[in-house]
Amino acid sequence: MTQSIWRMPRWFHQMGSPKWFYDFGGILQPWFAVVAFVLLTWGVVWGLAYAPADYQQGNSFRIMYVHVPAAILSQSIFLGMAVAGAIGLIWKMKLAFMVARSCIAIGATFTIIALLTGAIWGKPTWGAYWVWDARLTSTLVLLFLYAGVMALNQAISERQVAGKATAILAIVGTINIPIIKYSVEWWNTLHQSSSFTLTSKPSMPADMYLPLLLTVLGSYCLFALVVLMRTRTQILQTQSGTSWLAQHRDITGA
Amino acid sequence: MSFPSSAIFHLLCTDDLACERDLRVLYSGLNFTVKAGELWHIKGRNGAGKTTLLRQLAGLHPVDTGKVLYPRHATKVIYIGHKLGLKEQLTADENLSWLAGLDGSSTQQQRYAALEKVGLRGYEENTVAQLSAGQKRRVALARLHLCKGNIWLLDEPFTSIDQQGIVDEQDWLNQHTLAGGAVLMTSHQEISLPQVKILDLSQYAPL
Amino acid sequence: MSFPSSAIFHLLCTDDLACERDLRVLYSGLNFTVKAGELWHIKGRNGAGKTTLLRQLAGLHPVDTGKVLYPRHATKVIYIGHKLGLKEQLTADENLSWLAGLDGSSTQQQRYAALEKVGLRGYEENTVAQLSAGQKRRVALARLHLCKGNIWLLDEPFTSIDQQGIVDEQDWLNQHTLAGGAVLMTSHQEISLPQVKILDLSQYAPL
Amino acid sequence: MIKFMLAIVRRDILLVARQPAEMINPLVFFVLVVALFPLGVSPEASLLSEVAAGVIWVAAMLATLLSLELLFKLDHDDGSLEQLLLAPYPSWTLVLAKVFVHWLVSGLPLILISPLIATMLFLPTHAVPALMLSLLLGTPTLSLLGAIGAALVTGVRGGGMLLTLLILPLYVPVIIFGSSSVAAAAQGMAVDGYIALLAAMFVFALMITPWAAGSALKL
Amino acid sequence: MIKFMLAIVRRDILLVARQPAEMINPLVFFVLVVALFPLGVSPEASLLSEVAAGVIWVAAMLATLLSLELLFKLDHDDGSLEQLLLAPYPSWTLVLAKVFVHWLVSGLPLILISPLIATMLFLPTHAVPALMLSLLLGTPTLSLLGAIGAALVTGVRGGGMLLTLLILPLYVPVIIFGSSSVAAAAQGMAVDGYIALLAAMFVFALMITPWAAGSALKL
Amino acid sequence: MYFESLDALLNMAGHGPYVWSCYGLFVALLGINIWHARSQNLKALKQAKALVRRNQ
Ligand code: HEM
Ligand SMILES: Nc1ncnc2c1ncn2[C@@H]1O[C@H](COP(=O)(O)OP(=O)(O)OP(=O)(O)O)[C@@H](O)[C@H]1O
Ligand SMILES: Nc1ncnc2c1ncn2[C@@H]1O[C@H](COP(=O)(O)OP(=O)(O)OP(=O)(O)O)[C@@H](O)[C@H]1O
Numbered sequence A: 001m002t003q004s005i006w007r008m009p010r011w012f013h014q015m016g017s018p019k020w021f022y023d024f025g026g027i028l029q030p031w032f033a034v035v036a037f038v039l040l041t042w043g044v045v046w047g048l049a050y051a052p053a054d055y056q057q058g059n060s061f062r063i064m065y066v067h068v069p070a071a072i073l074s075q076s077i078f079l080g081m082a083v084a085g086a087i088g089l090i091w092k093m094k095l096a097f098m099v100a101r102s103c104i105a106i107g108a109t110f111t112i113i114a115l116l117t118g119a120i121w122g123k124p125t126w127g128a129y130w131v132w133d134a135r136l137t138s139t140l141v142l143l144f145l146y147a148g149v150m151a152l153n154q155a156i157s158e159r160q161v162a163g164k165a166t167a168i169l170a171i172v173g174t175i176n177i178p179i180i181k182y183s184v185e186w187w188n189t190l191h192q193s194s195s196f197t198l199t200s201k202p203s204m205p206a207d208m209y210l211p212l213l214l215t216v217l218g219s220y221c222l223f224a225l226v227v228l229m230r231t232r233t234q235i236l237q238t239q240s241g242t243s244w245l246a247q248h249r250d251i252t253g254a
Numbered sequence B, C: 001m002s003f004p005s006s007a008i009f010h011l012l013c014t015d016d017l018a019c020e021r022d023l024r025v026l027y028s029g030l031n032f033t034v035k036a037g038e039l040w041h042i043k044g045r046n047g048a049g050k051t052t053l054l055r056q057l058a059g060l061h062p063v064d065t066g067k068v069l070y071p072r073h074a075t076k077v078i079y080i081g082h083k084l085g086l087k088e089q090l091t092a093d094e095n096l097s098w099l100a101g102l103d104g105s106s107t108q109q110q111r112y113a114a115l116e117k118v119g120l121r122g123y124e125e126n127t128v129a130q131l132s133a134g135q136k137r138r139v140a141l142a143r144l145h146l147c148k149g150n151i152w153l154l155d156e157p158f159t160s161i162d163q164q165g166i167v168d169e170q171d172w173l174n175q176h177t178l179a180g181g182a183v184l185m186t187s188h189q190e191i192s193l194p195q196v197k198i199l200d201l202s203q204y205a206p207l
Numbered sequence D, E: 001m002i003k004f005m006l007a008i009v010r011r012d013i014l015l016v017a018r019q020p021a022e023m024i025n026p027l028v029f030f031v032l033v034v035a036l037f038p039l040g041v042s043p044e045a046s047l048l049s050e051v052a053a054g055v056i057w058v059a060a061m062l063a064t065l066l067s068l069e070l071l072f073k074l075d076h077d078d079g080s081l082e083q084l085l086l087a088p089y090p091s092w093t094l095v096l097a098k099v100f101v102h103w104l105v106s107g108l109p110l111i112l113i114s115p116l117i118a119t120m121l122f123l124p125t126h127a128v129p130a131l132m133l134s135l136l137l138g139t140p141t142l143s144l145l146g147a148i149g150a151a152l153v154t155g156v157r158g159g160g161m162l163l164t165l166l167i168l169p170l171y172v173p174v175i176i177f178g179s180s181s182v183a184a185a186a187q188g189m190a191v192d193g194y195i196a197l198l199a200a201m202f203v204f205a206l207m208i209t210p211w212a213a214g215s216a217l218k219l
Numbered sequence F: 001m002y003f004e005s006l007d008a009l010l011n012m013a014g015h016g017p018y019v020w021s022c023y024g025l026f027v028a029l030l031g032i033n034i035w036h037a038r039s040q041n042l043k044a045l046k047q048a049k050a051l052v053r054r055n056q
């Protein structure tokens, strides 16, 4: 990684500047907070209290409004982390490593939520908290991948090195996710053991899927909010010696 | 980044090199040019950043600010640091063999000759684990007689070496520079060679 | 085994001590007596057996021929060898804390004072991994100011230490001997203290 | 002497705390091996519940085994073992202190997570107390026995594998009684006998191993 | 470049030869785990033959995993990794050379002994060729993927456990296809598909991992 | 509203514990995450301010 392979567009270069990110992120942050709060509250209340019950699963189906966003986010965040890491490696951009690092905790949290809510959902639907279904197993493996990234990040004390190491692992992990998914699916269908499958997407009435849309979008905003906050924190930690930060109004208090 | 066009005859230049570790600036604005035949003694108190500088020059520590330049195309660098890079289970001769194999090859005769030069005659077939601290360092130094490197980067090469050994070593350094090589080394002991140039890191440290 | 009855006032005696490694005799017939207030400089070329001797005295290397005797009952020995015995992940202060905890206890104030004496003020809460070679050795040496040992066995304590550091260190050695302690140390550099007694291992080596 | 042991315990806990990954790692290894097993074998509940007891115990043993390698090795490599041995106390105190921390870090978390693992392998719920009890008695025995091997291979480069070889045979009885007790509980049979045997092995190990490992360290 | 790689291969083989325990150790671990399994679970032939494929593959994976820890660590600790990286060749050559020796020492013996192990677990004889072929393709893939983890944890103290966490998730597909192929063969089904997939994964790993591990080493 | 009473909403025809614990987990875990991010941010701000003041 001595030489950049591709030249970086100018706007991109600007985005890589910590100062720009700190300021622009500061403007965006409250907006994301508000939008995330509104969407999530709206979606959750709608889903809990107003959406009709499923004719098969009854009320337990309401778990979907938290389970599915968490499951979707757990995967997108890993992908996002790998993309940020790749950008960091290719263009030697410190900020990208910071963004990747900010993704870890929130991504792992969403994965845990997906697993736990899924497990809880499984009890009334399948009669067991856990079965070795393909999708469940691959989500579990995803959690392990997150755990690995997190542990690696913690184990290396030098920030720069930790950032690059994490990026490499995230990229390799991302390449592997589809392979894992595919192989796990195949493995499970081969043995044909569990007769349970996740309910295939039914043609839901709007009353049922609109709340889902709201919680999914809300979760994305919440993710963006957390990443902004954590990245700006890291900028504060690493740039505290620079003049732009010393004169920043966040610091001077003006 | 600007260096005189004659720089093509230089072996190594730095351009405003700086280093920061854990938010502590070790040195900054370091500009120097190493020409063939020079011997640089890098000085500084404990923790000044001598080891870090040598590792930056060798490419083993990331350079974030400034540049390290090797103007000539085929500059070969030999770096010997605090960790000697010897395999304890292998004999002195076997260690030299793989080290030399990294960018060339060597015959057993050459290796025995190199070991004799560093005063390890009779220890060629001892495993490195069986050698004393000073003898281990001598094995590592034997590489200097075996591999053809233009620039030697030596981090405290006198450590653990006895007095006669230090005298001999200075002699090798002298011969290497006379033969057109260059040496950058650190040491807390004085070097008694006339051509020594001193780079005092304390002059580049922030106040 | 015979030593004068006054030996009860001695700190350490050897009785015909010898050492053989890999069928090679390093030294034999070593008889010496270390009294309170003495500073012994063990000399010898690389591979002479200095490290081995210190480890035999400390009880870390088996004694097959001869004897090592500590005539006084309550002699406390501090040994600092090539390997410093520091945990890289712990801070300087924490390392001193557990080292001192091995045979006593210490307050943070005492530890900070010891670290200040070895010139590491401001580095108390840095992990040892973040220190330079010389700074690491200084942390190990700080133990000398913290633990009450009558005999210090120091293997090349000047290694990696800068020039001012060596001057300071000799001062501590001096004070320790003046206070009734004893020091046995190896070094390839000279010690500029008047009370130095020299033990040249080459005199005990086979021809 | 107590003070000496406390100093070691405090230091080792501090070392673990400095690197939390270290602590959750035996745990993670345990979970991963158990999770990989269905992947390798079959996801069928009936088959899994049959082998659950054995798989959990073998995984627990492997997790202990792996973390044992570093018990004395790191201390040896950086020279702090020398310093510990130079202290004026018998070396078994040192062993006991280090084994205690090892169990705290590798054994205890494993016991705490075992109910979850049991669910994933479809072990009957009524066997879970027996599982936890057997692990509670068995894992310290594993740590203690392992200390002998760890002490013997200290200073040997790449001793990890050698260690496995040395102590796996010692582990056989623990594994057999441990997994049998769980299997018995799963079938609704009495487990007192097995538990008593595990307890006896623990006491025996507690008496023998600190001495044995201590002497091995001084070699 | 070939010369450079040969120099590394020669050195590493010499190192192993100097300490032969190193070589038989993954093998012994493999045998022991497989042998412990019936002890922990049940000695019944019918049950064992059912789980044999999975157990053999999981044991092979663990044996590889354990020996991986030292792949770059010893070189890092004594400073010879620095010297290797300073050589004027791309770092993937270094990775490739070291992985090759690792496989030679940990993977190959395992393949050679696998027929014996298969017999011990009552795997049908006609599945043995599939077992050996799948191991032949799978173990180098495991070594290659593991190299990434090993490179990443180089220089991290006590990285052994961390390594496990990093690479076990990557091993999932290999385990699944490896054990499925053997299970299919045992049931008399065709294995070409699985073998083709294992081969594809091997080629893929061969292309990706030297680069990834090489860059990780240079951090 | 789909449910007739608050009780029915809480009970959800027997599925209440499952549904509510899931929503509880969702809110709690994400809440912890946001709170942690925020507290780290404040801490970093404080440290940065202290550093600037020290350098002056
Ligand atoms: C621990 C258990 C579970 C895990 C780990 C899990 C994981 C997942 C994952 C990874 C997705 C895919 C999200 C996406 O990318 O679209 C998903 C979607 C979904 N899950 Fe689960 N799930 C679990 C249990 C359940 C249960 C018990 C049910 C209900 C019976 C369920 C119903 C759904 C539904 C309806 C979807 C959306 C379908 C789709 O968009 O394709 N899940 N889950
Ligand atoms: N582990 C070992 N096994 C066998 N022989 C050894 C071992 N370690 C050292 N030796 C031999 O013992 C002799 C003395 O070693 P020792 O380390 O005591 O020397 P030293 O006087 O401390 O030398 P130095 O000045 O280089 O530190 C050496 O000749 C060495 O070859
Ligand atoms: N891994 C590290 N992480 C953070 N800081 C470090 C690290 N290693 C060294 N440092 C710091 O960098 C500074 C320079 O270290 P370096 O090893 O370059 O010093 P040096 O001049 O070689 O000293 P010595 O004479 O003691 O060998 C020291 O102040 C040290 O605290």
Ligand SMILES: [Mg+2]
Binding pocket: B050, B051, B052, B155, C132, C133, C134
């Ligand atoms: Mg240095």
Ligand SMILES: [Mg+2]
Binding pocket: B132, B133, B134, C050, C051, C052, C155
């Ligand atoms: Mg010595």
